[in-house]
Amino acid sequence: MTTTATHTTERHLFTIAHHWRDLRKHLTTRSTTWPPTMGIATISNRDQDEEQAEAATWRAEALRALERSPDQPGWTAAPLRLDVLDTMVTVEAGLLELADQTAAAVQHAPITPAPPRRSWPDDPRARRTAEADDRRRNQLALREAKNPRRWRYTGEQRTAPLAALWLLACTQGVRGPWRPLTDTERHRIDTVARTSAALIERALDVGDGRVRLAALCPVCAGCLDMQGGAGAVPVVRCESCGRTWSGSAEQGL
Numbered sequence: 507m508t509t510t511a512t513h514t515t516e517r518h519l520f521t522i523a524h525h526w527r528d529l530r531k532h533l534t535t536r537s538t539t540w541p542p543t544m545g546i547a548t549i550s551n552r553d554q555d556e557e558q559a560e561a562a563t564w565r566a567e568a569l570r571a572l573e574r575s576p577d578q579p580g581w582t583a584a585p586l587r588l589d590v591l592d593t594m595v596t597v598e599a600g601l602l603e604l605a606d607q608t609a610a611a612v613q614h615a616p617i618t619p620a621p622p623r624r625s626w627p628d629d630p631r632a633r634r635t636a637e638a639d640d641r642r643r644n645q646l647a648l649r650e651a652k653n654p655r656r657w658r659y660t661g662e663q664r665t666a667p668l669a670a671l672w673l674l675a676c677t678q679g680v681r682g683p684w685r686p687l688t689d690t691e692r693h694r695i696d697t698v699a700r701t702s703a704a705l706i707e708r709a710l711d712v713g714d715g716r717v718r719l720a721a722l723c724p725v726c727a728g729c730l731d732m733q734g735g736a737g738a739v740p741v742v743r744c745e746s747c748g749r750t751w752s753g754s755a756e757q758g759l
Contacts (some may be wrong), residue, residue: 526670
């Protein structure tokens with residue numbers, strides 16, 4: 507994989523780890539949609555099939571389980587944003603699966619403690635040597651068990667930001683209990699990281715957005731593209747006649 511591609515992968519992984527706390531904060535903020543409604547076009551929504559409808563039902567039940575009952579007296583949590591929750595669940599599941607599969611392929615097997623001995627050598631010198639070997643092996647096994655750079659398949663560290671940082675270390679060639687990545691493994695990490703970062707940027711509106719609108723240009727019936735995101739005012743442009751709209755104001759090029 508080229509250096510440019512590697513740097514792009516690193517940027518995507520850093521974006522995931524950096525913005526995860528922002529996603530948690532946005533869980534209870536007021537929703538903003540992309541593309542926004544500008545009065546010039548109405549975005550058509552896809553009809554949900556049975557599988558999508560069932561998934562939406564499960565998400566709604568999970569959401570109700572996370573929130574306190576409105577019948578319960580006292581403070582009640584603000585409703586969660588389902589779009590942000592969906593993003594977090596999707597990204598975290600994908601990154602954990604990727605980290606698990608990558609670790610299974612590249613991570614060295616941990617050192618195990620010395621097995622209990624049924625007997626020791628009769629020679630005192632040989633016994634001292636055997637005892638020293640067992641102590642050394644047990645110390646190495648204990649040190650390896652506490653190695654913070656080792657990816658673990660259970661425990662509290664199994665979160666999206668920590669998975670992103672572990673994959674980032676492997677991508678950057680940081681020394682750890684793993685072998686170097688192959689080009690195929692790098693490509694797979696890049697694919698998942700790029701998709702995950704795009705989902706997060708879209709949920710937070712911190713990335714550049716571009717979408718083809720369903721409506722046609724009211725002037726020439728050409729195709730309309732909307733661009734915006736990252737806090738910028740959305741702009742609609744007709745690819746045929748070149749006219750642009752910003753908000754409700756029409757501008758000629």
